[in-house]
C-alpha cells in the first residue's frame with residue numbers, strides 16, 4: 001500500500017531491468033542527481049536484478065551521470081534474471097537490499113520488471129517503478145520511456161524505404177517491434193504514411209488477401225509503391241512479402257527493423273519524461289511513499305500504487321487505425 005513513514009531517507013538503489021529503452025540513462029541521471037541534491041546516498045546496481053542478487057553495486061555521484069542523457073541503452077546495463085522467478089532468488093535479492101541498508105529500490109523497466117518488484121515488495125523491499133519500454137504496453141500510464149525514440153527510428157526507416165520503393169516501384173513490408181502490442185506499429189504506420197498496418201489488437205483481422213486487395217486497389221489509382229507495416233506481434237513478414245510478390249507480380253521486399261529500434265540517442269520527449277519521472281520517484285520516496293510507480297496520464301505526472309497500477313487496463317485507440325486508412329487513399 002501507499003503508506004507513509006516517518007523515517008529519514010538515507011540511501012536508495014537504482015537499476016535498469018528487462019528490455020533496454022532509450023531514455024533510461026536520463027532516468028538514472030535524474031534519480032542520482034535528485035538524490036544527491038537532497039543528500040541521499042545512491043547506489044547503482046548493474047545488470048538489473050541479476051546485479052542485485054550478484055552484488056554488483058557501486059556508489060553513484062553526480063559526476064557518474066555526466067554526459068549520459070544523450071546516450072541510448074543504459075549505463076547500468078540490463079539483464080533478464082531467471083533467478084527472480086524462484087523463492088531463493090527473491091529472498092536473496094531482498095536480503096541484499098537489507099544488507100545494503102537501502103530505504104528504496106528504484107527500478108526502471110517494463111511490466112516484467114514491475115512483477116519482480118511486486119514480489120520483492122512482499123519481502124520488505126520498498127519498490128519504486130519508473131516505466132520504461134519502447135513498446136508502450138504498460139498499464140496505468142499513457143507513456144513509457146523509450147517509445148518516442150523507437151517510433152522516430154521506425155519512421156525514419158520508413159522514410160528511407162519509401163525512397164527506394166518509390167524509385168523501383170516496389171512494395172515494402174516493414175516489421176516493427178512492439179512485442180504483443182501494436183502501439184509502435186500504428187504510430188509508425190501513421191507517421192510513415194503506410195497504406196496498411198497489421199497489429200495484434202485489430203478489431204477485424206487483416207489477412208494477406210486483404211493486404212493484397214488493398215495494394216492492387218492503390219496501384220489501380222496510380223500509386224507506384226506500397227508501404228505496409230507489420231507489428232512484431234503479428235509476424236510472418238517474410239511470408240507475407242513473398243505472397244504479395246507471387247500474387248501481384250509486384251517486386252516486394254521485407255525489412256525487419258528488430259533491435260535497431262531499441263538504440264539511438266533519446267528524443268526530447270523521452271529525455272523530458274525520464275527526467276521528470278526520475279525526479280518524482282525520489283520525491284515520492286522522500287515523502288514516505290511505499291511501493292509506488294511513476295505514471296504520466298492526461299498531461300500530468302502521477303504516483304500510483306504499484307500493485308493497483310499493474311491491475312489497470314490500457315487499450316490501443318483503434319481510431320488511429322481508422323484514420324490511417326482514411327489518409328491512405
Ligand code: ADP
Pocket residue numbers: 017018019049079080081082083084085109110111112113114115116117119133
Ligand atoms: P520487461 O521489464 O522489459 O518487461 P522482462 O519481462 O524480461 O522485461 O522482465 C525483466 C525481469 O524481471 C525478468 O528477467 C525477471 O528477473 C523479473 N521478473 C519478471 N517477471 C517476474 C515475476 N513474475 N516474478 C519475479 N520476477 C519477475
